[in-house]
Amino acid sequence: MLPGFTLPWSTNTEDLRRGSGQILRQLSGFPFQLSLPFERLAAHQSCPPDSLVRTWVRGQEKVCSAPRMIPLLQVQDLHVAYISRAGKESPALAGVGFDVRPGETLGVLGESGSGKSTLALALPRLLPGNAEIQKGVILFEGQDLLRAEPRALERIRGARISLTFQEPSLALHPTIRIGGQIGDVLAAHESLSGGALRRRVLQLLAEVFPGDPERIADSYPHQLSGGQQQRVLIAQAIACGPSLIVADEPTASLDPTTQQDIIGLFRTLREKFNLSLILITHNPALLAGLADRILVLYAGKVVEIGSTEQVLTLPQHPYTLALLQSVPGRLDEPAKGRKSRLPVIPGEAPNLAALANGCRFAARCADRMELCTKREPAAVAVSEAHAVACFKYGG
Numbered sequence: 001m002l003p004g005f006t007l008p009w010s011t012n013t014e015d016l017r018r019g020s021g022q023i024l025r026q027l028s029g030f031p032f033q034l035s036l037p038f039e040r041l042a043a044h045q046s047c048p049p050d051s052l053v054r055t056w057v058r059g060q061e062k063v064c065s066a067p068r069m070i071p072l073l074q075v076q077d078l079h080v081a082y083i084s085r086a087g088k089e090s091p092a093l094a095g096v097g098f099d100v101r102p103g104e105t106l107g108v109l110g111e112s113g114s115g116k117s118t119l120a121l122a123l124p125r126l127l128p129g130n131a132e133i134q135k136g137v138i139l140f141e142g143q144d145l146l147r148a149e150p151r152a153l154e155r156i157r158g159a160r161i162s163l164t165f166q167e168p169s170l171a172l173h174p175t176i177r178i179g180g181q182i183g184d185v186l187a188a189h190e191s192l193s194g195g196a197l198r199r200r201v202l203q204l205l206a207e208v209f210p211g212d213p214e215r216i217a218d219s220y221p222h223q224l225s226g227g228q229q230q231r232v233l234i235a236q237a238i239a240c241g242p243s244l245i246v247a248d249e250p251t252a253s254l255d256p257t258t259q260q261d262i263i264g265l266f267r268t269l270r271e272k273f274n275l276s277l278i279l280i281t282h283n284p285a286l287l288a289g290l291a292d293r294i295l296v297l298y299a300g301k302v303v304e305i306g307s308t309e310q311v312l313t314l315p316q317h318p319y320t321l322a323l324l325q326s327v328p329g330r331l332d333e334p335a336k337g338r339k340s341r342l343p344v345i346p347g348e349a350p351n352l353a354a355l356a357n358g359c360r361f362a363a364r365c366a367d368r369m370e371l372c373t374k375r376e377p378a379a380v381a382v383s384e385a386h387a388v389a390c391f392k393y394g395g
């Protein structure tokens with residue numbers, strides 16, 4: 001595991017979840033609004049007085065007291081590679097480490113090819129046959145998933161960890177009615193049949209389609225819009241009462257209004273069922289009102305992790321900064337003139353099968369130093385629970 005990335009959490013999730021008053025404020029130099037419950041922000045800024053947390057602030061150790069919460073999920077030093085038919089290895093994740101606390105929402109941000117889906121599939125051990133988990137630990141509810149027996153994994157998948165896939169139209173069977181597809185998920189984990197199964201299906205659909213569950217249950221996937229299909233996947237994901245949902249780009253193919261509806265639905269379900277969420281996206285704006293923390297993935301490595309406020313308002317890694325600057329502004333922002341162009345990150349993501357020495361972002365980095373091409377930076381905590389893998393901070 002990268003030293004420093006699994007930092008002791010200094011805030012109590014219950015305190016965070018209690019927040020209801022929303023503050024909405026314009027972030028200077030940032031193109032969209034951040035909406036976080038006020039109490040969540042307050043909790044991020046203080047350390048309650050009953051256990052020990054150490055942080056390193058620019059080289060100086062600061063000790064403050066805070067309750068430690070046992071993580072629901074701990075991922076340590078996870079290495080995944082895809083192996084070609086000729087036996088050539090192409091690493092997709094290289095030493096990824098993080099944790100997720102009960103009730104917490106972790107946003108995973110990264111551009112295409114950074115390894116987001118590989119991570120999502122690796123957690124419940126659903127990677128394709130040509131992928132190899134080469135190293136690491138995935139501890140979920142105290143169980144080491146990389147060493148779990150196939151039967152134990154079957155009991156966990158769908159029931160304790162659910163995954164929603166990137167493309168709903170591919171995840172749903174085209175010739176089975178929605179009610180049947182949700183019933184299949186329930187039947188895989190619970191002994192329900194006939195009327196009881198149908199009632200549970202309708203209850204679940206009512207969670208995601210208030211007022212219209214019967215019609216949806218009797219529809220085929222092609223009779224639903226993209227947003228409705230995504231809601232069906234979410235109903236499947238909550239069917240067996242999981243504690244963790246991993247949602248891989250749940251809004252990628254949806255229009256902005258429907259994206260916000262889906263994010264709102266996750267927010268509601270998270271509160272109602274006390275869910276932890278890993279929400280994967282390449283769009284930081286989606287994480288602003290939902291995630292407690294954000295992990296930024298670049299070329300299979302965690303380059304930054306911190307609270308949503310820290311990462312979105314004070315991004316420290318040059319990649320995070322460039323990524324945030326390349327997000328289009330809000331639609332209600334005044335037009336800046338026809339000549340203003342959205343900044344793009346220069347260059348391309350590295351070929352993971354032929355990586356050069358040094359930091360993976362070095363070739364595209366505006367702040368590149370000589371050291372950056374020599375070796376990879378380690379993660380350094382730049383403030384409480386905010387870590388960055390960049391030589392600018394010591395690395």
Ligand code: ATP
Binds near residue numbers: 092110111130282
């Ligand atoms: P996107 O945003 O486009 O969905 P991602 O961040 O989810 O991208 P992954 O799909 O995890 O990225 O891919 C990470 C790397 O692994 C890429 O280099 C990709 O080409 C490779 N990869 C992914 N799936 C496979 C596969 N089944 N076989 C071989 N290589 C793969």
Ligand code: MG
Binds near residue numbers: 118166248249
């Ligand atoms: Mg993906």
